Amino acid sequence: EEIHMPETSPPPQPSCASVDLQGDSSLQVEISDAVSERDKVKFTVQTKSCLPHFAQTEFSVVRQHEEFIWLHDAYVENEEYAGLIIPPAPPRPDFEASREKLQKLGEGDSSVTREEFAKMKQELEAEYLAIFKKTVAMHEVFLQRLAAHPTLRRDHNFFVFLEYGQDLSVRGKNRKELLGGFLRNIVKSADEALITGMSGLKEVDDFFEHERTFLLEYHTRIRDACLRADRVMRAHKCLADDYIPISAALSSLGTQEVNQLRTSFLKLAELFERLRKLEGRVASDEDLKLSDMLRYYMRDSQAAKDLLYRRLRALADYENANKALDKARTRNREVRPAESHQQLCCQRFERLSDSAKQELMDFKSRRVSSFRKNLIELAELELKHAKASTLILRNTLVALKGEP
Amino acid sequence: MAAEREPPPLGDGKPTDFEDLEDGEDLFTSTVSTLESSPSSPEPASLPAEDISANSNGPKPAEVVLDDDREDLFAEATEEVSLDSPEREPILSSEPSPAVTPVTPTTLIAPRIESKSMSAPVIFDRSREEIEEAANGDIFDIEIGVSDPEKVGDGMNAYMAYRVTTKTSLSMFSKSEFSVKRRFSDFLGLHSKLASKYLHVGYIVPPAPEKSIVGMTKVKVGKEDSSSTEFVEKRRAALERYLQRTVKHPTLLQDPDLRQFLESSELPRAVNTQALSGAGILRMVNKAADAVNKMTIKMNESDAWFEEKQQQFENLDQQLRKLHVSVEALVCHRKELSANTAAFAKSAAMLELLSDYIRLIAAVKGVFDHRMKCWQKWEDAQITLLKKREAEAKMMVANKPDKIQQAKNEIREEIEEWEAKVQQGERDFEQISKTIRKEVGRFEKERVKDFKTVIIKYLESLVQTQQQLIKYWEAFLPEAKAIA
Numbered sequence: 001e002e003i004h005m006p007e008t009s010p011p012p013q014p015s016c017a018s019v020d021l022q023g024d025s026s027l028q029v030e031i032s033d034a035v036s037e038r039d040k041v042k043f044t045v046q047t048k049s050c051l052p053h054f055a056q057t058e059f060s061v062v063r064q065h066e067e068f069i070w071l072h073d074a075y076v077e078n079e080e081y082a083g084l085i086i087p088p089a090p091p092r093p094d095f096e097a098s099r100e101k102l103q104k105l106g107e108g109d110s111s112v113t114r115e116e117f118a119k120m121k122q123e124l125e126a127e128y129l130a131i132f133k134k135t136v137a138m139h140e141v142f143l144q145r146l147a148a149h150p151t152l153r154r155d156h157n158f159f160v161f162l163e164y165g166q167d168l169s170v171r172g173k174n175r176k177e178l179l180g181g182f183l184r185n186i187v188k189s190a191d192e193a194l195i196t197g198m199s200g201l202k203e204v205d206d207f208f209e210h211e212r213t214f215l216l217e218y219h220t221r222i223r224d225a226c227l228r229a230d231r232v233m234r235a236h237k238c239l240a241d242d243y244i245p246i247s248a249a250l251s252s253l254g255t256q257e258v259n260q261l262r263t264s265f266l267k268l269a270e271l272f273e274r275l276r277k278l279e280g281r282v283a284s285d286e287d288l289k290l291s292d293m294l295r296y297y298m299r300d301s302q303a304a305k306d307l308l309y310r311r312l313r314a315l316a317d318y319e320n321a322n323k324a325l326d327k328a329r330t331r332n333r334e335v336r337p338a339e340s341h342q343q344l345c346c347q348r349f350e351r352l353s354d355s356a357k358q359e360l361m362d363f364k365s366r367r368v369s370s371f372r373k374n375l376i377e378l379a380e381l382e383l384k385h386a387k388a389s390t391l392i393l394r395n396t397l398v399a400l401k402g403e404p
Numbered sequence: 405m406a407a408e409r410e411p412p413p414l415g416d417g418k419p420t421d422f423e424d425l426e427d428g429e430d431l432f433t434s435t436v437s438t439l440e441s442s443p444s445s446p447e448p449a450s451l452p453a454e455d456i457s458a459n460s461n462g463p464k465p466a467e468v469v470l471d472d473d474r475e476d477l478f479a480e481a482t483e484e485v486s487l488d489s490p491e492r493e494p495i496l497s498s499e500p501s502p503a504v505t506p507v508t509p510t511t512l513i514a515p516r517i518e519s520k521s522m523s524a525p526v527i528f529d530r531s532r533e534e535i536e537e538a539a540n541g542d543i544f545d546i547e548i549g550v551s552d553p554e555k556v557g558d559g560m561n562a563y564m565a566y567r568v569t570t571k572t573s574l575s576m577f578s579k580s581e582f583s584v585k586r587r588f589s590d591f592l593g594l595h596s597k598l599a600s601k602y603l604h605v606g607y608i609v610p611p612a613p614e615k616s617i618v619g620m621t622k623v624k625v626g627k628e629d630s631s632s633t634e635f636v637e638k639r640r641a642a643l644e645r646y647l648q649r650t651v652k653h654p655t656l657l658q659d660p661d662l663r664q665f666l667e668s669s670e671l672p673r674a675v676n677t678q679a680l681s682g683a684g685i686l687r688m689v690n691k692a693a694d695a696v697n698k699m700t701i702k703m704n705e706s707d708a709w710f711e712e713k714q715q716q717f718e719n720l721d722q723q724l725r726k727l728h729v730s731v732e733a734l735v736c737h738r739k740e741l742s743a744n745t746a747a748f749a750k751s752a753a754m755l756e757l758l759s760d761y762i763r764l765i766a767a768v769k770g771v772f773d774h775r776m777k778c779w780q781k782w783e784d785a786q787i788t789l790l791k792k793r794e795a796e797a798k799m800m801v802a803n804k805p806d807k808i809q810q811a812k813n814e815i816r817e818e819i820e821e822w823e824a825k826v827q828q829g830e831r832d833f834e835q836i837s838k839t840i841r842k843e844v845g846r847f848e849k850e851r852v853k854d855f856k857t858v859i860i861k862y863l864e865s866l867v868q869t870q871q872q873l874i875k876y877w878e879a880f881l882p883e884a885k886a887i888a
Contacts, residue, residue, distance in 0.1 A: 239734065239737050242730065245726070245729075245730035245733075246730040246734060249723060249726045249727035249730055250727065252723055253720075253723045253724075253727065256716075256719050256723065258716075259848060259852055260856075261855055264855070264856060264859065268859060368887060368888060375884035375887065376884045376885055379877050379880050380881070383874060383878065386870045386873040386874045386877065387874060389866075389870045390870040390874070393866050393867045394867060396863060397860060397864065397867070400856065400859065400860055
């Protein structure tokens, strides 16, 4: 099936408007359209820019998920950006679960009435659409952060990504590459452990010491919170879905009754239908404002951790270079190369430290303002829904009690 | 046989006390006569109908009846069984089944014996008037509470004892407030007695809570975890609801077994409620035979009301089951949600109500079935009578001088007997139909009240939850705003 983002409606706000982007209009990127085909999603990336580099002021290309990953990896592997937090890559679009559910529904369950079936189908379709919108938003936010960053936006690969009309011929990683990537991660963590255990390696800067401890803790906690929020959100969703058969059963009970219970049942059926919609909205709000935000910051904090690791690596290298220089000096052999190597390491380290500091402070303020905004919005929405629920519950109670 | 037709005196020209209580009295006669009409009863004991005076309200008359008619009853039971379906006989005869070693045949008869004390409910006391009045005026001055579950004993012989407290101003009770300790099997025993007495004449007897081997084993073994406390609490609540429903029924309230259950400090242990008792197996077989019978009885339903009602209950049953399944899912998910957000799950109460009603409706259906069986008996009696008459006619025509006189007499007697049976069958059928109509009316009223009450309570609890939510989020909002 193909699902198109409606062209006429305004571009969707990034669902995790958790990213506070600088209002710099010299390079504006957005995903103006997206199509879901079979198991691929094709994003239309539209750029508006007055930068001299580009041939036109407005242009768009079609990109797939793999190309986003390629871009992200290109940034990560680039030494120049070692001192920066690279925006986390968007997660792969995953419609599996939703598709499975739709299929199961299609297989049919004879005990389900036509109305129930229609409602359930509607719910599932809405779910599918929601997942779709989210994945578009994630991909968009990734690009927008890059576009907003003073250094990252100037990357050559980024320009190619935005402008090159043809397919970037970036195939998905084959098994060997995936494995390689996986191994690299293991090596990285092992390395990190080694470095920290290295004797003589002193963290010279309190700021970083503090940041490191904080980030490690933070990352674990936020990952936990994210999982729990997901569970809560899912439970709310299940609850909302539960109301469908209940409402239907009450409805048929009501139509059958010949006594006073008739109106009661019918009113109840209506009530549950409304509650269902509310509950569903609670679930989706929680999803957007809380779960998504937590997830995003989980990834972002991982990116920050990566930055710290790189800096630490640089520090270790610097330390090693120092030791090597000392050795060279005592032996009075190859002092020159040792000196220049040490210089290089020192410079690198300092460069990284400076930019890292800036990045981390930006990260913090970004994080804080995003949490603040989302939590406020979440609280306000929850209140709104709770009040609405109370209202319809009260109305139904009045109606029920009023009858003989 | 004619001698046994004595009980009818109870019917006509009776002291005024009896007047309001026609139904009860009829009930009595019908049961009694059914017992008598078994041709195979060895010693037709004359029913001490005279003993049943208007003013006695103790179990005394019942006791007398007990001794005299023990064999009668047992014979009657066998007889009735063979009348209905040959399959049942073998089971009954091999009764002392291994599963219930201490149970002797006499104990097994116990339920039936007690049915004899049907005489007791027809205790034409002023208390009955009181109750009827109260029922009509909707002020039922009796409150039952089940509380304080207590574990008694250890290991696999352990059981939970519950305190049953009664508060009442009805004069038929000796005190206005009293309590006793009962265990689960006592409740089951009570239900079994009430069911055997009243179901087959058309009263909707509320079903007892279900046994749960798993649940109980956990409690016995001594697991002090939340699931076993939850189980005990659920059971306690179910037992309370069961008693409250039973007590609300004006006829059942008068039953001496019920009163004994509520009042007496010592209760004979109900043994045939063990999970795999012989009586239990018999019940199962009976149920199966019933199902077969239902399919084969083609009743000529002349009364549209019954047909309509039966259909209605069938539909209701289906709908409730469906709803029950959905609400179960809801409860499950609410539990999940509450586990994840530490809130409170309240839809469980709805669930309780629904499962109660599903079982109540099964009882209702049972009552309708009994009516059908009653009708069938009547039909059979009519058919037999017809055959006998034919036989007589044939005999008249044939010319066999020798045995003719004796045979004629015999056949004459048989015809008379069957005529009586037909009449009785008809009366029974009408009686049960009448009773069922009343019962269904009462049941419906109760149902409406019950459902409404629970629904309102549930909705109110939902409102409360939402308000709590509002409170918390309102408290949280300023905190969120203060994030910096």
